[in-house]
Amino acid sequence: MGKLTKNQKLAAAKIEAGKAYSLKEASALVKEITTTKFDASLDIDVRLGVDPRKANQMVRGVVSLPHGTGKEIKVLVLCTPDAEAAAKEAGADYVGLDEYIEKIKGGWTDIDVIITMPSIMGKIGALGRVLGPRGLMPNPKSGTVTMDVAKAVKEVKQGKIDFKVDKSGIVHTSIGKVSFESDKIRENAKEFISTLLKLKPTAAKGTYIKSIYLSSTMSLGIKIDPKSVEEI
Numbered sequence: 001m002g003k004l005t006k007n008q009k010l011a012a013a014k015i016e017a018g019k020a021y022s023l024k025e026a027s028a029l030v031k032e033i034t035t036t037k038f039d040a041s042l043d044i045d046v047r048l049g050v051d052p053r054k055a056n057q058m059v060r061g062v063v064s065l066p067h068g069t070g071k072e073i074k075v076l077v078l079c080t081p082d083a084e085a086a087a088k089e090a091g092a093d094y095v096g097l098d099e100y101i102e103k104i105k106g107g108w109t110d111i112d113v114i115i116t117m118p119s120i121m122g123k124i125g126a127l128g129r130v131l132g133p134r135g136l137m138p139n140p141k142s143g144t145v146t147m148d149v150a151k152a153v154k155e156v157k158q159g160k161i162d163f164k165v166d167k168s169g170i171v172h173t174s175i176g177k178v179s180f181e182s183d184k185i186r187e188n189a190k191e192f193i194s195t196l197l198k199l200k201p202t203a204a205k206g207t208y209i210k211s212i213y214l215s216s217t218m219s220l221g222i223k224i225d226p227k228s229v230e231e232i
Contacts, residue, residue, distance in 0.1 A: 041174045044213070049209070059201065081097075090157075118146075118147065
């Protein structure tokens, strides 16, 4: 590991070794220890007491963050002609069908979310090799395969995100920007963790939330006391 810069040393000194902070404390502290010159993203990592290899312990869901992600989300809507106007009005960045399918086949993936209709999924299935590894494949469980594409576009633009536990049992996602007020960071984190609690699989035994860390781009992680989660 390389030497810490002066700012990194100052930031590290603000974190008490071995201490697990409350969510309120962590939401304020993460702003203090971030030294990047750009508006860094805020990430939350939650280790769950589940075995993702078992279908009945897979944790996947969606959450609408009350204050959004702070990121401009590029949305592509693949739909029938009769739904195009509503999708554009809702704020979709790209709307169409066959021309965009061809662009994706050619390697174009300059988008963050793809929303489509059930009747279109047959055409999109062939794009799995391109979209799958990038997490762009539409999925009914995340609300990106729907008849009401306009509503889905609005929700995504307003801060709706989808997440799932990885093979290590960790759920990782961004919940805002460091420029957010600490209360907004706390409220976004609270909504995300509350959603995870509601999704606890009945097959999961023992401690469900094992650890929680909050960090910003390039900052150290701040440990949050899992016992305080129930009190959020």
